[in-house]
Amino acid sequence: MAKLLLGKEVNASINEEIKAKVEKLKAQDITPALGIIRIGEREDDIAYEKSAAKRCETLGVAYEKFLLPADVKEEEVLKTISQVNKNDKIHGVLLFRPLPKHLNEDRIVNALAVEKDVDGITDLSMAGVFMGKDMGYAPCTPSACMKVLEHYGIDCTGKKVVVIGRSLVVGKPAAMMLLKKNATVTVCHTRTVDMPSVVKEADIVVVAAGKAGVIDGNYLREGQIVIDVGINVNEEGKLCGDVNFEEAEKIVDAITPVPRGVGGVTTSILLEHVVDAAIVQNR
Amino acid sequence: MAKLLLGKEVNASINEEIKAKVEKLKAQDITPALGIIRIGEREDDIAYEKSAAKRCETLGVAYEKFLLPADVKEEEVLKTISQVNKNDKIHGVLLFRPLPKHLNEDRIVNALAVEKDVDGITDLSMAGVFMGKDMGYAPCTPSACMKVLEHYGIDCTGKKVVVIGRSLVVGKPAAMMLLKKNATVTVCHTRTVDMPSVVKEADIVVVAAGKAGVIDGNYLREGQIVIDVGINVNEEGKLCGDVNFEEAEKIVDAITPVPRGVGGVTTSILLEHVVDAAIVQNR
Numbered sequence: 001m002a003k004l005l006l007g008k009e010v011n012a013s014i015n016e017e018i019k020a021k022v023e024k025l026k027a028q029d030i031t032p033a034l035g036i037i038r039i040g041e042r043e044d045d046i047a048y049e050k051s052a053a054k055r056c057e058t059l060g061v062a063y064e065k066f067l068l069p070a071d072v073k074e075e076e077v078l079k080t081i082s083q084v085n086k087n088d089k090i091h092g093v094l095l096f097r098p099l100p101k102h103l104n105e106d107r108i109v110n111a112l113a114v115e116k117d118v119d120g121i122t123d124l125s126m127a128g129v130f131m132g133k134d135m136g137y138a139p140c141t142p143s144a145c146m147k148v149l150e151h152y153g154i155d156c157t158g159k160k161v162v163v164i165g166r167s168l169v170v171g172k173p174a175a176m177m178l179l180k181k182n183a184t185v186t187v188c189h190t191r192t193v194d195m196p197s198v199v200k201e202a203d204i205v206v207v208a209a210g211k212a213g214v215i216d217g218n219y220l221r222e223g224q225i226v227i228d229v230g231i232n233v234n235e236e237g238k239l240c241g242d243v244n245f246e247e248a249e250k251i252v253d254a255i256t257p258v259p260r261g262v263g264g265v266t267t268s269i270l271l272e273h274v275v276d277a278a279i280v281q282n283r
Numbered sequence: 284m285a286k287l288l289l290g291k292e293v294n295a296s297i298n299e300e301i302k303a304k305v306e307k308l309k310a311q312d313i314t315p316a317l318g319i320i321r322i323g324e325r326e327d328d329i330a331y332e333k334s335a336a337k338r339c340e341t342l343g344v345a346y347e348k349f350l351l352p353a354d355v356k357e358e359e360v361l362k363t364i365s366q367v368n369k370n371d372k373i374h375g376v377l378l379f380r381p382l383p384k385h386l387n388e389d390r391i392v393n394a395l396a397v398e399k400d401v402d403g404i405t406d407l408s409m410a411g412v413f414m415g416k417d418m419g420y421a422p423c424t425p426s427a428c429m430k431v432l433e434h435y436g437i438d439c440t441g442k443k444v445v446v447i448g449r450s451l452v453v454g455k456p457a458a459m460m461l462l463k464k465n466a467t468v469t470v471c472h473t474r475t476v477d478m479p480s481v482v483k484e485a486d487i488v489v490v491a492a493g494k495a496g497v498i499d500g501n502y503l504r505e506g507q508i509v510i511d512v513g514i515n516v517n518e519e520g521k522l523c524g525d526v527n528f529e530e531a532e533k534i535v536d537a538i539t540p541v542p543r544g545v546g547g548v549t550t551s552i553l554l555e556h557v558v559d560a561a562i563v564q565n566r
Contacts, residue, residue: 123410123418130413130459131406131451158476166462168414175458175470176413179449182474184481187458191465193441198467201484 003254005227007264010144010151014268015059021275022060025282032278033062034118034271035090037080039103040070045096048267052094055267061274064090070100077108085113091281092118092274115281118273120173129173132180137273142174144265145206145227146181148256154204154225156181162199164188164215164242165208170229174206195219209242217247226255229262286537288510290547293427293434297551298342304558305343308565315561316345317401317554318373320363322386323353328379331550335377338550344557347373353383360391368396374564375401375557398564401556403456412456415463420556425457427548428489428510429464431539437487437508439464445482447471447498447525448491453512457489478502492525500530509538512545 025032034056038045049065056063066080077099084090093116099105114124114136120143125136137143149156161183165171171187178185183204188195199205199219205226207215212232220226230242241258248255256262308315317339321328332348339346349363360382367373376399382388397407397419403426408419420426432439444466448454454470461468466487471478482488482502488509490498495515503509513525524541531538539545 123407123414123416126414127406127410130455131409133406135406158474160476160481172413172459172462176455179455179470179472182472184469184471184475186467186469187462188467189462189465191441192467193443198443 002226002249002252005148005152005225005254005256005261007148007256007261010148010265011268013151014147014265014272018059018061018268018272018275021279025275025278026060028282030278030282031060031062031089032275033064033090033092034274035064035066035084035087035093035116037066037068037077037084037093037095039068039072039077039096039099042096048096049094052267052270055271059271061271071102072100074103074108077103078111081108081111085111085116088281090116091278092116092270094119094270095121097121116277118270118277126168126173129176132176137277138177139169139173140266140269140273141170141208141229141262142177143269143273144262145170145174145229146177147265147269148227148262149181149204149225152254156183156204159183159203160186160201161204161206162186162188162202163206163208164195164199165210165229167208167210170206170208174208178206207242211242212240213242213244215242215248216244217251220248220251222251222253224252226252227262228256228258230258231263285509285532285535288431288435288508288537288539288544290431290539290544293431293548294551296434297430297548297555301342301344301551301555301558304562308558308561309343311565313561313565314343314345314372315558316347316373316375317557318347318349318367318370318376318399320349320351320360320367320376320378322351322355322360322379322382325379331379332377335550335553338554342554344554354385355383357386357391360386361394364391364394368394368399371564373399374561375399375553377402377553378404380404399560401553401560409451409456412459415459420560421460422452422456423549423552423556424453424491424512424545425460426552426556427545428453428457428512429460430548430552431510431545432487432508435537439466439487442466442486443469443484444487444489445469445471445485446489446491447478447482448493448512450491450493453489453491457491461489490525494525495523496525496527498525498531499527500534503531503534505534505536507535509535510545511539511541513541514546 120139128135166189196219208229228241228243234240403422411418449472491512511524511526517523
C-alpha cells in the first residue's frame with residue numbers, strides 16, 4: 001500500500017513558518033493583510049473565500065473584502081484594483097475568476113500590481129515563473145505540489161517527472177518549477193500518443209488532467225510518487241481526484257489522496273505569499 | 284545518409300512571404316523599419332548587425348542605428364529606448380546584449396515597448412511565449428527551429444520531442460512553442476540522468492546544449508529528426524553545432540547542419556517580426 005502524502009502534515013509545517021513570520025511582522029507593527037475582490041455571488045468563490053478567511057484568522061493575517069455586484073462596470077472594478085494597489089495596508093490580493101463575461105478579464109487582471117499578485121494571475125507573475133525570476137508569485141496549486149514534494153523530502157534533481165496537463169494554472173507552471181529543481185520534465189496532454197507508456201517512465205507524476213479517475217493502474221508502476229491535483233465530484237457525489245486512487249495506492253510508493261492531499265495546501269500557499277509580500281513591501 | 288534540412292531553403296520561402304508583406308505595406312506608404320541599438324563595439328554584435336542590415340536591404344526593410352559608447356550612462360540608454368518607443372517610423376528594435384556591466388540590463392530591456400520587442404527579450408514577450416498569448420514576440424532562435432519544422436512539413440502533433448537545454452533564449456521557449464503544436468515535450472539539461480536513453484525516445488530532438496559535438500551517435504537512433512541550434516568553433520577553427528554531425532548523419536532521418544542550418548533562419552525571423560510589427564502597428 002502506498003504511503004499517503006497528506007495535506008494536513010504539509011500545512012502544519014507551513015503554518016509554523018507563517019506564524020513565525022507574522023510574529024516578526026507584528027513586532028514591527030505590521031499586520032499582513034489579504035484583499036479579497038469578489039464580483040457577484042458564485043458559490044465556489046464564496047466557499048473558497050470562507051476557507052481563506054478562516055485560515056487568515058487562525059494565522060493572524062488580516063483580510064478585507066471588496067464585494068462588487070455581478071453587473072458592475074469595468075471602470076468600477078479597475079478603480080477598486082487601483083485603490084487596493086495603492087493601499088499599503090493590503091499586501092496581497094485574491095481576485096476571483098472567471099469574471100462575468102461583460103468584463104475584459106485580461107485588462108482587469110493585469111491592472112493588479114505584480115508585487116501584490118499572491119495568486120499568480122498577472123502576465124508578469126507568469127513571466128516570473130517561466131523565467132525563474134523573482135517577480136510576482138507562482139500560482140498557488142503548482143506551488144502546493146512543490147511544497148508537498150519538499151515537505152516529504154523528495155528531491156527532484158535528475159528525476160524523471162511527468163506532468164499531465166498543460167494549463168497555465170497548473171501544468172505549465174509546475175513544469176517550470178520542476179525544471180528549476182533540476183528534474184527532467186515531460187509534459188503530456190490530450191494529444192499525447194500512448195500516454196500510459198510515457199507516464200510509466202516517470203519517477204514522479206504530477207496529475208492535472210481535469211477528469212475524474214482517468215489515470216488508472218495502466219499508467220502506473222511500482223516505485224512512483226504521484227501528486228494528484230484533480231478535484232472532481234464522482235457519480236456517487238463524492239470528491240475524487242484525477243487518479244483512480246483504489247488502483248493507484250496498490251501500485252505506487254506514495255500518493256496524495258483527494259480529498260486530504262494537495263487541495264488544502266493551496267490555501268496555505270496563498271497565505272504564505274501574503275506574508276512574504278508583507279515582508280518584501282516593508283523592507 | 285540523413286536528409287539535410289537547409290536554412291537557405293527555409294529562408295527562400297520566408298523571404299517570399301516577407302517581400303509580399305513589404306509590398307502591401309509600401310502600397311500604403313509604410314516602410315517597415317528596424318531600430319538597432321548597439322552599445323560599444325563588440326565584434327559579435329557588429330557581425331550580426333551587418334548581416335541584419337544586409338538582409339534588411341535585400342528585403343526592402345529600412346533600418347536605423349542608434350550607437351552608444353560602451354561607457355554610456357543608464358539615463359542615456361533609457362532616453363534612447365524611450366525615443367525609439369515613441370517613434371512610429373520604427374516598428375521593431377534589436378538591442379544587443381549582454382549590456383556593459385555598469386548598466387541595469389533588466390531595467391533597460393523592460394523599458395522597451397513590448398509591441399516593438401521583435402527579438403523577444405522583454406518579460407512581457409516571455410509571458411507571451413509561456414502563456415501562448417499574442418503579446419510581444421518569441422525569441423528568434425526557437426522561432427527559427429519551429430519554422431524549419433514547418434517548412435519541411437514536419438507535424439509535431441503527438442510526437443515525442445526532446446529539447447536539450449533549458450535556457451530562456453532557446454530551450455524553454457522552444458518547449459512552449461512545441462507544446463502549443465501539440466508535441467509531448469521533454470526538457471533535458473545538465474542534471475538529466477542517462478540523457479542518451481531519454482533522447483533516444485524522441486521522434487524530434489532540438490539541441491541547444493551549448494557545447495560542441497556533445498550529442499553523438501550514442502544519443503540517436505534511426506527515424507529521428509534533429510534540429511541543431513548550437514554554434515561553436517571547434518579545435519580546427521571551424522564552425523560546428525552541438526551535435527556530432529558525422530556520426531548523426533549516418534543514423535538519423537533528417538538533420539540541420541551547422542553552418543547552413545538554423546543559424547541563418549534566425550535573421551529571417553527577426554525581419555519577419557519587424558514586418559509583422561509594422562502591420563500590427565498600422566492597423
